[in-house]
Amino acid sequence: MENDIIIIEDAHKSFGRVKALTGVSLRVGRGEVVVIVGPSGSGKSTLLRSINHLETLDRGRIVVDGIPLTQAENINRVRAEVGMVFQQFNLFPHLTVVGNILLAQRIVRRRTAAEAEKIAHELLEKVGIPEKADSYPSQLSGGQQQRVAIARALAMQPKVMLFDEPTSALDPEMIKEVLDVMLDLARDGMTMVVVSHEMGFARAAARRIVFMDEGRIVEVGPPESVFTNPRHERTKLFLSRILR
Amino acid sequence: MPDYEAPQTIPKPTTEPGRIARFDPWWLLVFGVVGLLAILIAGKPDPFRRIAVFVTDGIWVTIRITIVSFVLILIAGLIGGLGRIAKNPLIHGAASLYVEIVRGVPLLVQLIFIYYAAPQLLTAIGEGIASAIPALAGPAGLLIGIQLDPFVAAVFGFTICYGAYMSEIYRAGIQSIPKGQMEAARSLGMSYTQSMRYVILPQAVRVILPPVGNEFVALLKDSSLVSAVAVADLTRRGREFMSTTLLSLETWTLVALIYLVMTLFSSRVVSYIERKMSVGK
Numbered sequence: 442m443e444n445d446i447i448i449i450e451d452a453h454k455s456f457g458r459v460k461a462l463t464g465v466s467l468r469v470g471r472g473e474v475v476v477i478v479g480p481s482g483s484g485k486s487t488l489l490r491s492i493n494h495l496e497t498l499d500r501g502r503i504v505v506d507g508i509p510l511t512q513a514e515n516i517n518r519v520r521a522e523v524g525m526v527f528q529q530f531n532l533f534p535h536l537t538v539v540g541n542i543l544l545a546q547r548i549v550r551r552r553t554a555a556e557a558e559k560i561a562h563e564l565l566e567k568v569g570i571p572e573k574a575d576s577y578p579s580q581l582s583g584g585q586q587q588r589v590a591i592a593r594a595l596a597m598q599p600k601v602m603l604f605d606e607p608t609s610a611l612d613p614e615m616i617k618e619v620l621d622v623m624l625d626l627a628r629d630g631m632t633m634v635v636v637s638h639e640m641g642f643a644r645a646a647a648r649r650i651v652f653m654d655e656g657r658i659v660e661v662g663p664p665e666s667v668f669t670n671p672r673h674e675r676t677k678l679f680l681s682r683i684l685r
Numbered sequence: 686m687p688d689y690e691a692p693q694t695i696p697k698p699t700t701e702p703g704r705i706a707r708f709d710p711w712w713l714l715v716f717g718v719v720g721l722l723a724i725l726i727a728g729k730p731d732p733f734r735r736i737a738v739f740v741t742d743g744i745w746v747t748i749r750i751t752i753v754s755f756v757l758i759l760i761a762g763l764i765g766g767l768g769r770i771a772k773n774p775l776i777h778g779a780a781s782l783y784v785e786i787v788r789g790v791p792l793l794v795q796l797i798f799i800y801y802a803a804p805q806l807l808t809a810i811g812e813g814i815a816s817a818i819p820a821l822a823g824p825a826g827l828l829i830g831i832q833l834d835p836f837v838a839a840v841f842g843f844t845i846c847y848g849a850y851m852s853e854i855y856r857a858g859i860q861s862i863p864k865g866q867m868e869a870a871r872s873l874g875m876s877y878t879q880s881m882r883y884v885i886l887p888q889a890v891r892v893i894l895p896p897v898g899n900e901f902v903a904l905l906k907d908s909s910l911v912s913a914v915a916v917a918d919l920t921r922r923g924r925e926f927m928s929t930t931l932l933s934l935e936t937w938t939l940v941a942l943i944y945l946v947m948t949l950f951s952s953r954v955v956s957y958i959e960r961k962m963s964v965g966k
């Protein structure tokens with residue numbers, strides 16, 4: 442088996458006349474944490490979403506854990522192995538916190554109720570809100586909702602976790618509680634691809650930073666070198682705005 | 686699909702201000718209508734009691750036809766609505782064609798067509814097949830000379846017609862659920878059908894309940910159209926009584942009042958269910 446768990450080769454994607462990805466290639470190793478940064482509209486979300494096929498590429502190839510994302514049956518298999526956390530949390534509002542974490546375990550993993558509930562409660566413990574098990578999403582703060590969303594994804598025991606700006610819809614005081622959960626995950630050896638402009642998190646957790654602009658990867662490297670000593674003008678310009 | 690039951694309602698405590706006897710015009714209206722009916726029937730048994738007795742079986746036919754049709758309409762609407770949002774152009778096209786055609790033809794014309802004209806059409810098709818392909822004469826013969834039961838024809842007509850409107854209600858309800866819900870469900874590895882069943886539809890139900898309830902009340906009233914296709918419903922029984930007694934004013938006053946009681950009650954039930962479902966958010 443290959444050592445790289447995600448292989449993206451020459452990914453192209455357009456929405457009408459808008460070119461969201463124009464030839465992106467990227468490999469992510471097992472247990473690696475990659476943080477993607479770049480200006481708005483540079484294709485970060487599109488790249489992330491094509492890893493679990495929420496977007497279909499026009500051209501190029503994506504292989505996740507040795508499974509090429511081509512046939513429909515592979516897509517559901519890959520999705521169950523790839524957890525995704527969204528900017529807007531996307532919890533199911535009609536289900537309790539536990540209900541959110543149980544649903545896919547029951548119908549995709551086909552676990553028994555007892556088994557699934559045990560996992561749900563362990564995960565709520567892990568993300569620090571065991572007492573909210575029976576609340577509804579609307580009764581939680583944004584930070585708590587996002588932690589439930591992470592627990593929901595983790596319950597599938599994915600091999601890869603994708604995060605699309607997980608903290609940018611949060612009030613500042615809640616950002617840390619979510620980043621702490623993500624840091625823990627990174628330390629546990631989870632493979633993570635994270636779109637985020639949280640430089641603290643990137644420095645602490647990322648092995649590599651990927652800088653994207655206009656549908657391309659402009660620069661890749663360890664956080665110290667990309668952040669302190671970017672090679673490309675566009676990276677410099679972007680970072681000077683982000684870091685203030 | 687596994688027998689996993691997603692909870693359908695959210696038991697969140699309401700913070701409704703204590704039910705202080707709020708004046709509710711509905712009760713006044715119901716008391717008025719029911720009272721008037723009682724006064725007419727008790728106070729002037731001839732002809733009102735006679736009329737009431739005569740049309741009673743028609744009331745049951747009206748209720749039966751409304752409820753049976755409505756159950757089928759809910760199913761037809763779901764199928765049509767899912768078809769309207771399908772990505773597959775063939776399914777989408779077929780569903781859209783159905784909705785457009787049905788919405789362009791008056792309900793009464795559809796009912797009459799199904800009861801009187803459709804059997805002739807089927808006969809012609811059957812004969813056509815039988816003469817073109819003699820081998821199929823046996824099965825084609827089944828199409829020839831079909832006599833539709835009026836009740837069945839009426840239910841069929843309502844299902845087709847109201848199903849088209851219901852499709853649009855379902856479609857709008859499903860599309861009102863944020864896209865992120867489907868994406869979250871799919872990214873957890875759930876199939877499209879599973880995501881619809883456990884994530885989208887339970888949420889859409891709350892959105893579509895008010896318009897669906899309105900459809901029920903509208904159907905109850907439109908059910909009077911079946912009197913044109915030989916179903917002995919409340920309206921037709923009223924007409925029969927009138928034609929033998931010539932008591933137009935008395936008959937139609939009573940019939941109208943009975944319809945009013947039925948629609949008042951059903952819209953009340955609808956808003957009760959709505960309130961139950963909207964507890965929490």
Ligand SMILES: Nc1ncnc2c1ncn2[C@@H]1O[C@H](COP(=O)(O)OP(=O)(O)OP(=O)(O)O)[C@@H](O)[C@H]1O
Nearest residue numbers: 456459460461479480481482483484485486487488
């Ligand atoms: N579903 C869509 N339909 C049309 N255009 C889209 C769609 N999704 C993305 N785009 C366009 O593709 C380009 C890349 O979008 P993408 O969301 O990947 O950027 P991003 O880097 O995630 O930006 P942001 O930081 O604003 O989230 C943008 O120009 C965007 O407008």
Ligand SMILES: [Mg+2]
Nearest residue numbers: 485486487605
């Ligand atoms: Mg984005």
